[in-house]
Amino acid sequence: MQAQDRVKPSNQKLPIGIVGGGIGGLTLAIALRQFELPVVVFERVKQIAPVGAGISLWPNATRVLHRLGLLKALRARAQEIRTVRLQTDDGTLLSQTRAPGTFEVPSMCIHRADLHQVLLQALPQSAVRMNQEVARFERQIDNVLVEFEQGNTLSLDALIGCDGLHSVVRSQVLGVRAPRYNGYAVWRAIARAHLPEHADGIGTESWGHGLRFGVFPLDESRVYWYACANEPMNSPDSPSSKERLLSLFSSWHPPIPGLIDATEEAAIIKHSTFDRPPAKTWGSGRITLLGDAAHPMTPNLGQGACSAIEDAFVLARKIMTSGDIALGLRAYEKERLQRTTQLVNQSRRMGNIGQWSHPLSIEIRNTLMRLMPDALGDLTQRKIFSYGK
Ligand SMILES: Cc1cc2nc3c(=O)[nH]c(=O)nc-3n(C[C@H](O)[C@H](O)[C@H](O)COP(=O)(O)OP(=O)(O)OC[C@H]3O[C@@H](n4cnc5c(N)ncnc54)[C@H](O)[C@@H]3O)c2cc1C
Known part of the structure; x- marks a missing residue:
């Protein structure tokens, strides 16, 4: 993106909150920071274990x-x-x-542990808060109030649910449904x-x-x-x-x-x-979803994490080019919905054929x-x- 295309959101005062320090959440934090946007990642586990x-x-x-x-x-x-x-x-x-x-x-x-480590090392320690499990959020006029299971609350400029297949952000945006x-x-x-x-x-x-x-x-x-x-x-x-x-x-x-x-x-x-069957929307106002929280897919194409990484870059770019957080999030959804719907459907079809008996x-x-x-x-x-x- 050319420097002249960047329009830092004029209405941004607080950091953008990212729920989940998985591949999607960490990549998003890196991409937003590259555009000099303040971010904080909230991850529910105390420590990221080198498993997987x-x-x-x-x-x-x-x-x-x-x-x-x-x-x-x-x-x-x-x-x-x-x-x-x-x-x-x-x-x-x-x-x-x-x-x-x-x-x-x-x-x-x-x-996976190596990929996680490379992503974590690209962020300052202060950008990732461990042992912070998001319980729910509340939309306010110019920001989002987030409540944590640990009992604390925090005001943020926007909230991006990168919290995986059983996303609590998704449940609040789209309703509770089993995958x-x-x-x-x-x-x-x-x-x-x-x-x-x-x-x-x-x-x-x-x-x-x-x-x-x-x-x-x-x-x-x-x-x-x-x-x-x-x-x-x-x-x-x-x-x-x-x-x-x-x-x-x-x-x-x-x-x-x-x-x-x-x-x-x-x-x-x-x-x-x-x-999950592809959704038609991932959010409104200052809230959206990314990665498995938005479009979980079967592993048959090996595209779940890859598409979360794509999401992250597009979301950061859309915020920078629109100059407004909410408009940026809608532009991101518009660009990503069709692509990820195709991947979810193609991956499911491929798995079904591969599992014929x-x-x-x-x-x-x-x-x-x-x-x-x-x-x-x-x-x-x-x-x-x-x-x-
Ligand atoms: C068997 C298998 C093989 C796969 N192989 C591939 C592959 O080869 N290539 C590929 O691209 N993809 C692959 N995938 C898909 C890929 O693993 C996922 O799409 C990817 O990990 C999604 O990343 P994410 O960051 O969206 O979610 P996740 O990796 O699920 O991360 C979510 C994070 O959010 C945290 N969290 C959850 N709830 C909260 C909360 N309330 N508050 C705070 N934190 C929270 C979790 O602890 C977690 O760290 C595979 C998946 C499976 C099951």
């Missing part, structure tokens, strides 16, 4: 992270992804896309392993009958993997997640059973897969995937990855 598995960041997100000056630090901790292969459960290639490696910025797989369960669980973990077949930035996803398994290298000695299986919501694993996954994937192609075997039970994280549907699906020219897959991905170019 891997996460893929595609060019639409790394483009923003580059603009925020973070790409070098991220690159030093991440594995670039250049090619993604789709395979069957016996390892037969169905299709491959090289789109991830063909942009001016890289695609990458990184440990939508998609019929399958996802397990994720990092295993100690070196996979020469994944050298040169190759990631794979293998599809079976109601089961999927993804493998992405993190570095020379660590591999991020995930698995999906159809099951009722919040089902417990018995006797353990590792045993369950070993029994589901024992006959799959290498390195899958070996990777599960090489993973410690404590490192396996399991989630039921939720999203009827043998005949799978035969047809796999034949079509094999016949589909790789260029078509490239084209679909390029459309998503080109955003903000």
Whole structure:
């Protein structure tokens, strides 16, 4: 953005409050500070623990992270992804896309804790207040009054709900509604392993009958993997997640059973897969939503965090170009609603197809995937990855 296009909001006296210090909230704080806007992030946990598995960041997100000056630090901790292969459960290639490696910025797989650390390090300590759980807010004439579970209150210039799938800000703006369960669980973990077949930035996803398994290298000695299986919501694993996954994937192609075997039970994280039907609005006045609070999506496109990162940059830019907080927030929503609605719907469709379990549907699906020219897959991905170019 050119300097002459910047119009610092004339009506801003107090900081902008960001609820949630996840990937979306921290990126937003960095973007707003880059435009010299005062911000404060409220995070409910006392300390951000170095947990979690891997996460893929595609060019639409790394483009923003580059603009925020973070790409070098991220690159030093991440594995670039250049090619993604789709395979069957016996390892037969169905299709491959090289789109991830063909942009001016890289695609990458990184440990979530590393991504969080890079984001946190880009902010002064005073910008992130831990152990501050937002309970509710109240709109006032020129500001927003926020109440915390800890008993304190604070006046802010605006409030951006970046508080994830079960957002309290969203509940107050759009009403309390349970998220939508998609019929399958996802397990994720990092295993100690070196996979020469994944050298040169190759990631794979293998599809079976109601089961999927993804493998992405993190570095020379660590591999991020995930698995999906159809099951009722919040089902417990018995006797353990590792045993369950070993029994589901024992006959799959290498390195899958070996990777599960090489993973410690404590490192396996399991989630039921939720999203929400796209909303038509995310706020009014000095309130809006961002990231999973606004448009939670299934993980099938690897775009949940990427789209939160896109949101953050657009929101900061819209505030700066409109010169008024409320107008800036509406301009942000206008730009982001269509894009994120498409991602939510596409991600859900892709998950549904990937989780098919009827043998005949799978035969047809796999034949079509094999016949589909790789260029078509490239084209679909390029459309998503080109955003903000
Ligand atoms: C299995 C799986 C794999 C995924 N893989 C990818 C991937 O490869 N690439 C990708 O781009 N995305 C991926 N995603 C999606 C991605 O994880 C999310 O979209 C992303 O983390 C959303 O970030 P967020 O900041 O909006 O929300 P969150 O990460 O949920 O952060 C919300 C924060 O708000 C805090 N909070 C909540 N309530 C309050 C409150 N009341 N007051 C204060 N703080 C509060 C929470 O403690 C948390 O820190 C995946 C998701 C899953 C489930």
